[in-house]
Amino acid sequence: MAKAFKYGVKGITGYLEPAERELLRSLFGDVVSMLEPEERANQDPLAALVGLDAEAREPSDRALRRLLPNVSKNDDAASLEFRRYTERSLRESKIGALKAASLGLDKDELVLTPADARHWSMALNDVRLVLAERLDIRDDEDAGHVHLMQDWSQAEDVESYLALVYNFTTWLQESLVQAMLQSLETGG
Amino acid sequence: MTLSVALGPDTQESTQTGTVTSTDVLSAPDIPWNLVIWNDPVNLMSYVSYVFRSYFGYSEAKANKLMLEVHKKGRSIVAHGSKEQVEQHAVAMHGYGLWATVEKATGGGSGGAGSGGGSGKGKGKRG
Numbered sequence: 145m146a147k148a149f150k151y152g153v154k155g156i157t158g159y160l161e162p163a164e165r166e167l168l169r170s171l172f173g174d175v176v177s178m179l180e181p182e183e184r185a186n187q188d189p190l191a192a193l194v195g196l197d198a199e200a201r202e203p204s205d206r207a208l209r210r211l212l213p214n215v216s217k218n219d220d221a222a223s224l225e226f227r228r229y230t231e232r233s234l235r236e237s238k239i240g241a242l243k244a245a246s247l248g249l250d251k252d253e254l255v256l257t258p259a260d261a262r263h264w265s266m267a268l269n270d271v272r273l274v275l276a277e278r279l280d281i282r283d284d285e286d287a288g289h290v291h292l293m294q295d296w297s298q299a300e301d302v303e304s305y306l307a308l309v310y311n312f313t314t315w316l317q318e319s320l321v322q323a324m325l326q327s328l329e330t331g332g
Numbered sequence: 333m334t335l336s337v338a339l340g341p342d343t344q345e346s347t348q349t350g351t352v353t354s355t356d357v358l359s360a361p362d363i364p365w366n367l368v369i370w371n372d373p374v375n376l377m378s379y380v381s382y383v384f385r386s387y388f389g390y391s392e393a394k395a396n397k398l399m400l401e402v403h404k405k406g407r408s409i410v411a412h413g414s415k416e417q418v419e420q421h422a423v424a425m426h427g428y429g430l431w432a433t434v435e436k437a438t439g440g441g442s443g444g445a446g447s448g449g450g451s452g453k454g455k456g457k458r459g
Contacts, residue, residue, distance in 0.1 A: 210372075210431070215422050217368075217433045230423050237427050262386075269379060269429035276374040287373040314376070321378045328385060 146312075148319035149254075151326040156256040158320070165249045167309065171271045172246040178208055178274065179235045179242075195233040202227065207277035211238065211270055241266040261324050268317040275310040279303070367411040367418040370431040371402050383428045384410060387421075412437065 149158040160168070181197070191198065201224065203209045212231055214223035245267035248260060256264060281287050291314075293307040369380070377399055384395035388411060401408035411421055418434045425432035 211426075211429070213426060213431055213433075215419065215426075215432075215434055217435065226419065230419075234423055234426055241427075265379065265382070266428055269375065273374055273429055281373050284373050318376055318378060321376060321382050325378060325382055325385075328382070 146316065149256075149316070149323040150319075151323040151330075154255055155258075156261045156320070156323045156327060158254040158256070158316075159252055160249070160254065162252070164312075165252075167312075168271075169246055169249050171275075171309070171313070172242045172267055175211075175267075175270050175274055176239050176242045176246075178205075179211065179239050181232055181235055192232070195229070195236075197228055197232045200224075200227045200231045207274045210273050210277055238266070238270055242270065258327065261320065261327075265317060265320055265324060268313050268320065272310060272313050272317065275306055275313065279306055279310060281310075364437050365413060365415045365418040366409045366435050366437050367413070367421045367425070368407050368433050368435055369398075369402050369410050369425065370433065371406045372431050375430060377403060379428075380430065383425070383430060387424060387428070 146161060146164050147159040149156055188196075188198075202214060202220075203212060212227070212234060214220070215226040215230075216223045241263040244260065244263040248254060248256070248264070276287075279286075279290055281290060290307045290310055293304055294311060296308055299305045299308055380402060381392075381395045381399040384390045384398055385392060388395075390398070398408050398410050402410075411418060413421070415434070422432045422434050
């Protein structure tokens with residue numbers, strides 16, 4: 145069983161079982177593949193280099209739309225223009241955090257630098273956002289309902305399995321963030 | 333990276349009669365945009381507070397107050413600035429997975445940053 149992250153002399157440390165690391169590795173990988181921008185044959189290489197994407201549009205997938213939201217609530221044209229300038233680099237920075245967290249999964253014992261911890265918290269958050277869309281968590285009531293699912297022996301279908309995974313990543317992120325908050329207190 | 337919200341001494345109490353409606357911070361011409369964070373059922377309260385503290389450099393009290401405002405009212409204006417500044421913040425917030433939008437400050441503002449002090453601070457949710 146995983147141990148909660150804690151903050152101590154070595155920095156932020158945690159412990160994960162091999163099966164848990166495998167699970168996280170595949171979750172991080174799944175979100176990376178969702179975020180990976182499709183390469184287009186006729187793309188202007190210079191534009192791509194500076195992060196421009198004239199073809200960018202609001203994602204049709206709900207989970208992806210949550211990861212890459214519109215910047216304006218009610219001005220679609222402004223949101224689209226903004227997306228063309230920023231979405232590619234946003235995708236890349238998210239992918240960077242997910243891959244960095246994934247790289248740290250080689251050992252049972254996790255020792256995180258402040259930068260590692262930031263990447264981990266972002267990666268876990270993105271994983272949870274995606275799982276929450278798949279689980280149709282729309283409000284606090286839905287979240288509470290999913291939260292009841294804690295017993296792995298109850299996993300009998302995809303939905304209950306996803307709920308258990310969601311709760312595991314929630315628990316892990318909460319313990320990580322508590323450790324990060326503690327490190328802020330001590331200025332570490 | 334702290335964004336200064338404080339205004340300069342341009343509020344010379346121009347000889348208005350009657351009551352002074354304060355908090356027209358938002359209508360100052362040089363800071364006409366707001367960064368809004370929206371509530372969602374996924375982001376942990378502790379995480380939202382952590383992001384406000386570490387990214388904006390807000391105090392624990394201010395970060396928690398804004399976080400609770402998001403949680404209870406559905407949204408909160410967490411920073412002001414030029415369009416470019418708040419857009420830059422929005423991308424950073426999206427990087428963290430927070431649901432952020434930008435909007436032109438209206439002056440009459442709904443759900444302003446200064447209103448509604450939550451009393452139960454630090455209601456940390458345990459996962």
